[in-house]
Amino acid sequence: MNPLLWVLGGVLLYSVIALSLQSRGLLPSSVRLQGPLTTIHTKRGRAFLNWLAGPKRFWRAYSNVGVGVALVVMVGSFFLFLQAAIATVQSPQVTQVNQPRNFLVIPGVNDFLPLSMAPEIVLGLLVGLVVHEGGHGLLCRVEDIDIESMGVVLLTILPIGAFVEPNEESQRKADRGGRTRMFAAGVTNNFVVTIVAFALLFGPVVGAIGVAPGVAVxxxxxGTPAAEADIGGGDRITAVAGMPVSNDSTFDDALASTPDRAVDVEVNGERTVQVERSLVVVGSVQGNPAGITVQQDADPVRVLAVNGTEVYTQAAFEDAVADRPLARIETTEGERVVPVGAYAVEVAPDGPLAEAGAPENASVVVTGFGGERVTSRADLTRLLDGTAPGDTVEVQAYTEGSLSTYTVTLGTNEQDGNGLLGVLGLAQGTSGLVLSDFGIQSYPAATYLALLGGDVGSDLSGIQLSGVLDSFLGLAYVALILPLASVFGLPYNFPGFTPEVVNFYVVQGPLAVLGGGVFVLANVLFWTAWINLQLGLFNCIPGYPLDGGRIMRACVEAVVSRLPVNDPRPIVRTITTSIGVTMLAALVLMVFGPQLLS
Known part of the structure; x- marks a missing residue:
């Protein structure tokens, strides 16, 4: 059943029970209900705020900085929302990011917020709400605005907000600058908490975490050998056939150097399992020469033999096709005669290979390059890495049913400066098929730790985000998008050190005495920073009743009051309402537009 339906059912049940208790007078006067929303009011804490508000000049200066930051964010969010809404109308695309449920900060419902992180997310939310509303309460007292009550807002039992209820008459008597500082104090506190939490995370906490040796699974x-040997997510492979492995490269080398079909594998440094290897197709590209499609929940497709020779490892397969650009491959789905090489979806129009005579827009299998045999994308990529623009090479390729040799003058690859062949959609693996005699998906533990500021020596050259890690702001930006990391080219989203990935890391240095508590602390800081920034940004949206809308109204009043008009209120109302309605329409388009317009 859809988790969102469970949530809606729970909200309805809570509302019925709570309203029934209220109608019978069983709830205290401090608890008030509005459907599923519950507000808890208290007058406690006002004496503490009075004491804390003592250095008024400091707090006013602090809040003046916050007003400036809020104004910048308000203007930026207005144009960002407009741009996003226009883009949605022009090209409505339904993606995982713009699913309506993913706009809710509810672990287990939001695809990017796992249920395992619920305690840390709720704690971060509570911190954000307390410091936000505490900022409003503090500046109320700094500006001599009386407070009627304070409290929290619950959606059933989930805290979703907090509030400070100023005395309306006292608020009207305060000057415009005082009210503006009071409205900006909440988002200012959220931004400060974000900075502090990220500073602690990027500094001592992440510095105490290292990558555990082995291959993270x-x-x-x-249906692969690893799955049949009960090797799965969260495991670490630490040795193969008695050879220690520290990363993917040493793991592949150990497998390749072991010809035996059955191989002993050490997992987590604790247990040893025997893996009976067989060659399985674990991925496929549509239109591949073999016509094989890997389907979820279907029986795995196994490669049994090449040209009559039995194969059960990748090394044996590569040996069997080493001198055969065209091979007869026997699989569990039947026999196929296919060109064996690096498969590309099409020859680029006007590219070097097309200029050498290959048919444009046709699919192609490159089987040889510069006199060397090419059996996979990895082979072709490795050979191209050793070329330069303008080099002339002999390229053997299978296209439109025939094998041909082309003399190609390489172009320039703008990304790395190497030679460019001129093919599009170069698929992973061999002939559009990804083969494995083991069957695991490795987890880039070192990459994620490096993106959080850890010094692990990980190669990030192929990652879009690698260039922004040299500054605190860059690290903060990367940390904020890590829960959505798959959108930015990384294989998995990273919502923190979840139970599924903790085994891939070790605690080191002075904080090692905390043991697993370091991971808990890292998760708390990660989500506290993430949620506080989201709260601050959201409340800066220039729409009523958000803080941004109130600050905008004060700013508009300040400008309009200088105009030669008798009654500025209609003008202020028109401007603020127009901006608020525009922002609301943009937000609705962003959330529901892709589903309605696509």
């Missing part, structure tokens, strides 16, 4: 493909 994100999961095993169904």
């Amino acid at each position: 994100a999961g095993a493909y169904d």
Whole structure:
């Protein structure tokens, strides 16, 4: 059942029970209900705020900085929302990011907020709400605005807000600058908490975390040797056939150097399992020469033999096709005669290979390059890395049913400066098929730790985000998008050190005495910073009743009051309402537009 339906059912049940208790007078006067929303009011804490508000000049200066930050964010959010809404109308695309449920900060309902992180997310939310509303309460007292009550807002039992209820008459008597500082104090506190939490995370906490030796396993493909040996997500492979492995490269080398079909594998440095290897197709590209499609929940497709020779490892497969650009491959789905090489979806029009005579827009399998045999994308990529623009090479390729040799003058690859062949959609693996004699999906533990500021020496050259890690703001930006990391080219989203990935890391240095508590602390800081920034940004949206809308109204009043008009209120109302309605329409388009317009 859809988790969102469970949530809606729970909200309805809570509302019925709570309203029934209220109608019978069983709830205290401090608890007030509005459907599923519950507000808890208290007058406690006002004496503490009075004491804290003592250095008024400091707090006013502090809040003046916050007003400036809020104004910048308000203007930026207005144009960002407009741009996003226009883009949605022009090209409505339904993605995982713009699913309506993913705009809710509810772990287990939001695809990017796992249920395992619920305690840390709720704690971060509570911190954000307390410091936000505490900022409003503090500045109320700094500006001599009386407070009627304070409290929290619950959606059933989930805290979703907090409030400070100023005395209306006292608020009207305060000057415009005082009210503006009071409205900006909440988002200012949220931004300060974000900075402090990220500083602690990027400094001592992440510095105390290292990558555990071995190959981190994100999961095993169904029906593969690893899955049959009960190796799965969260495991670490630490040795193969008695040879220690520290990363993917040493793991591949150990497998390749072991010809035996059955191989002993050490997992987590604790247990040893025997893996009976077989060659399985774990991925496929549509239109591949073999016509094989890997389907979820279907029986795995196995490669049994090449040209009559039995194969059960990748090394044996590569040996069997080493001198055969065209091979007869026997699989569990039947026999196929296919060109074996690096498969590309099409020859680029006007590219170097097309200029050498290859048919434009046709699919192609590159089987040889510069006199060397090419059996996979990895082979072709490795050979191209050793070329320069303008080099002339002999390229053997299978296209439109025939094998041909082309003399190609390489172009320039703008990304790395190497030679460019001129093919599009170069698929992973061999002939559009990804083969594995083991069947695991590795987890880039070192990459994620490096993106959080950890010094692990991970190569980030192929990642879009690698260039922004040299500054605090860059690290903060990367940390904020890590829960949505798959959108930015990384294989998995990273919502923190979840139970599924903790085994891939070790605690080191002075904080090692905390043991697993370091991961808890890292998660708390990560989500506290993430949620506080979201709260601050959201409340800066220039729409009533958000803080941004109130600050905008004060600013508009300040400008209009200088105009030669008798009654400025209609003008202020028109401007603020227009901006608020525009922001609301943009937000509705962003949330529901892709589903309605696509």
